[in-house]
Amino acid sequence: MGSPEISKTTLTDYMLERKIGAGRVPLSFDFELTARCNNDCGHCYINVPAEDARYQEEELSLQEIERIADEAVAMGTLWCLLSGGEPLLREDFDDVYLSLKRKGLLVSVYTNASLITERHVELFKKYPPRDLEVTVYGVTPETFARVTNRPSGFSQFQRGLNRLLDNKIPVRLKAMALRSNVHELPEIAAFCREHTKDYFRFDPLLNLRHDRDPARNQRILAERLTPEEIARIDHADLERSEALRKDCGIYIHDAVEQEDCAHLFHCGAGLNSFHLSHNGQFRLCGSLCAPDCVYDLRNGSLREAWTQFAPRVLAMETTDSEVRRKCIHCPIFNLCLWCPAHAYLECGHLDRWSEYFCKVAHAREAALKDRLG
Amino acid sequence: MTDMSLNDVCRKSDDIVAREIEGEMIIIPMTAGIGDMEDEIYALDEISLDIWNRIDGIKSAGQIAQELDAAYDASLETIQADVLGLLGELVKRGIILT
Numbered sequence: 001m002g003s004p005e006i007s008k009t010t011l012t013d014y015m016l017e018r019k020i021g022a023g024r025v026p027l028s029f030d031f032e033l034t035a036r037c038n039n040d041c042g043h044c045y046i047n048v049p050a051e052d053a054r055y056q057e058e059e060l061s062l063q064e065i066e067r068i069a070d071e072a073v074a075m076g077t078l079w080c081l082l083s084g085g086e087p088l089l090r091e092d093f094d095d096v097y098l099s100l101k102r103k104g105l106l107v108s109v110y111t112n113a114s115l116i117t118e119r120h121v122e123l124f125k126k127y128p129p130r131d132l133e134v135t136v137y138g139v140t141p142e143t144f145a146r147v148t149n150r151p152s153g154f155s156q157f158q159r160g161l162n163r164l165l166d167n168k169i170p171v172r173l174k175a176m177a178l179r180s181n182v183h184e185l186p187e188i189a190a191f192c193r194e195h196t197k198d199y200f201r202f203d204p205l206l207n208l209r210h211d212r213d214p215a216r217n218q219r220i221l222a223e224r225l226t227p228e229e230i231a232r233i234d235h236a237d238l239e240r241s242e243a244l245r246k247d248c249g250i251y252i253h254d255a256v257e258q259e260d261c262a263h264l265f266h267c268g269a270g271l272n273s274f275h276l277s278h279n280g281q282f283r284l285c286g287s288l289c290a291p292d293c294v295y296d297l298r299n300g301s302l303r304e305a306w307t308q309f310a311p312r313v314l315a316m317e318t319t320d321s322e323v324r325r326k327c328i329h330c331p332i333f334n335l336c337l338w339c340p341a342h343a344y345l346e347c348g349h350l351d352r353w354s355e356y357f358c359k360v361a362h363a364r365e366a367a368l369k370d371r372l373g
Numbered sequence: 374m375t376d377m378s379l380n381d382v383c384r385k386s387d388d389i390v391a392r393e394i395e396g397e398m399i400i401i402p403m404t405a406g407i408g409d410m411e412d413e414i415y416a417l418d419e420i421s422l423d424i425w426n427r428i429d430g431i432k433s434a435g436q437i438a439q440e441l442d443a444a445y446d447a448s449l450e451t452i453q454a455d456v457l458g459l460l461g462e463l464v465k466r467g468i469i470l471t
Contacts, residue, residue, distance in 0.1 A: 004420040004459040006466075011399070011412040020395055076394065104390035104401045106412060128405050130412065 011078060011106065021076070021272055026306055028079035029072060030286055031276045033087040033096065034059055039112055040149035041137070042219035043178050045207045045287075045345075050089055058279040062092050064298070066099055068276065071302040073103045079130070080105045085278065088115040094123055106130040112137075113171075114153065116160035121167045133172045134161060138181050139191045146180040161195075170197035177204035177233055178223045189237060202237070204230045205337045205360070208345040210289045224356070227363035235367055244368055252332055252365060262317040264340045264350055266328060270310045282306075284313055287341035290350055292316075316340075318351035326353050335368075336361035377457045379435030383428050383469045391425070398422050400468055407467045415468065420445075424459050428469055434460055 014020075021027045035055050037047035048055045060068070069080070080100050087093055088111055100107050108131040124132065137157075138144035144154035164171050173192035177185055185202070192200040206224050209216045225233070235241040270284035277283065282295040282305040293313050295305040318324060327338045338357040340350040347354065385391070388404040400415040417425055423444070427437045438453040445452060463469040 002420060004424055004455050005418045006400075006421050006459065006462055006468075007416050007418075008466075009414060009416060011401075011414045014399065014414060014416055018395065018397070073392070078394075101403050102390060104392040106401065126404055 015078075024271055024306075024310075025076045026072060026274055026302075027077060027272045028081070029077060029274045029276055030081045030083060031065075032084060032278050032286065033082050033090050033093070034085040035278045036089050037084060037086040037112070038089060038114060038150070039086070039137075039153060041147055042149070042180070043147070043176060043206050043223040045209050045220070046211075047085055050086070055278070059090070060276075060278065060280050060298075062095055062099065064280060065096055066103075068280075068297055068302055069100055069103055069105065073105065075303065075306065078104075078106060079108070081108045081110065083110040086112055086115060088120065094119070097123065097129075098127060101127055108132070110135075112148075112157065113160035113164065114156035116163050118163065121163050121169065124164070124169050125167060128169070131172055132164070132169065133174060134164075136173050136175050136188055136192055138184055139187050140184065143181050143184045147176075147178060165195060172196050172198060173200055175200075175202040176206070177202050177225060177230075178206075179225060180223060182225060182229065182233065185233060186236070200239075202233075202240075204233060207287055207337075207342055210287070210345070212289075212345065212348070227356075227359040230360055231363040231367035234364060235371055241371060245371055248368055248372060250334055252335070252368065261328065262319070262324065263314075264316045264318050264328075265314050267339055269339075269341070270314055274306065274310070282309070284310060285341055287339075287345060288313075289341070290344045293341075293350075316350070320349075320351040322353050323351045326358065330361070332361050332365045335364040377434060377461045377464065377471075379433060379438065379453060379457070381434050381460070381471050382430065382432065383434070383460055383464065383471050384430030385428055385469050386467060389468050398425060402468075415466070420455070421459055424456055428460075428463075 032046065035046050035048050036050050036052055037044070038050045039047065040049070041047060082097065087109060090096065097107060107129055109129045110133045113134045137147040138154065141154040144157065145151050161171070173196040175185070175188045175192060181188065189200060189202065204225050206220050208220055234244060269288065275283040275286040276297070280296060280298040282297050282302065283289065283293065295309045297305060330336065336357050337360065338354055342357070343352050343354060344350045388402065388407060390401045390403060392399055392401060398417045400417070402413065423441060424437060427440060434456050435453065438449065438456045441452050441456065442449050460469065464471060
């Protein structure tokens, strides 16, 4: 008998060493626990009012969640992200969270922090989430209220966040760069960097609504920054600017892949992860809402969704020569928000060019080249 | 190393989840204090797994060693020392309880 050994490692290192997930394995999933939210942010792609009874009724029950999670675990899933809407609006949040943890999943949570109670603090202290991420919409009551449309929002956010920080629960802070808060972005970034557990990131790119509601889309369009503003804030933030400069080879390719591939999907969607919507829709990623690309897990199994349905979606092709030329083989693809999912949200087709995305990408390219000299 | 005796009976903690991944067993902590870093896990080698599978809250360390004696080409004393060594490590890390 050799000596028995137990080795302490991280799951990521363990998997890399053994090449686990080298094939198509659903290693992680994002779960939109609810589409409801106590904030009413104009830029949000999903939120409906907290009291929306129809949406609440549609939400997966704890039993349904457990059935899907059991299947996922059996198929090799290790990570799960709980998001929303605001996931803490679910009265059974604690039960869902603990149930997923008990299945051996490493669970992360995205929250706006305003509903954090002492009970949540105790839960997260005893059963730590892998990551807890909070979006900071503003650092003054006025800006916070302008973004969230909730006059008392800032004090509730502060109270919730302080509960986490005072109890030494590590929180990662992030921000959206919006028309309503861009004037305050440097202060938001400073606040986040002071309190975040590791790093801070912000996102100036807004997707349109998953429900394609025209009135709500108008609110998102009103929050979008111009391409030039996006390029400017990319470089006004020194840390971000330096990261872009350092990795410019990733963002600007010298040569375009010449192979005339008609496949629509060139991203990682559906290769090692999937998305679960509040009402049990399986998607390759959160944004891929086109009717042909969603599978109802209430009327089927995760195994069938993953092994039969997803490969059919991944095999989809386009005949649109413009999108092949301008988007799929674009040398600055990685500076662009374009993908089939976002194209569908933008114009109702998976394979259409988007003027806004294109202008943003080219403005970013010009700013990056300028920075590189 | 925790002092363990062959009479000790151990059970698995409720605060961990043991999962098999592609034929290997890993232990995922659920609570604070067992794994304190992100994604921290424990991996068991083949011999550890043989011991792990016998931890049931009923068998003593000595009984586990006795069972393994038939399967391994080593003296009972060596096997007992290895079993006690592993159980001690697992107790120290809060993965099993005496």
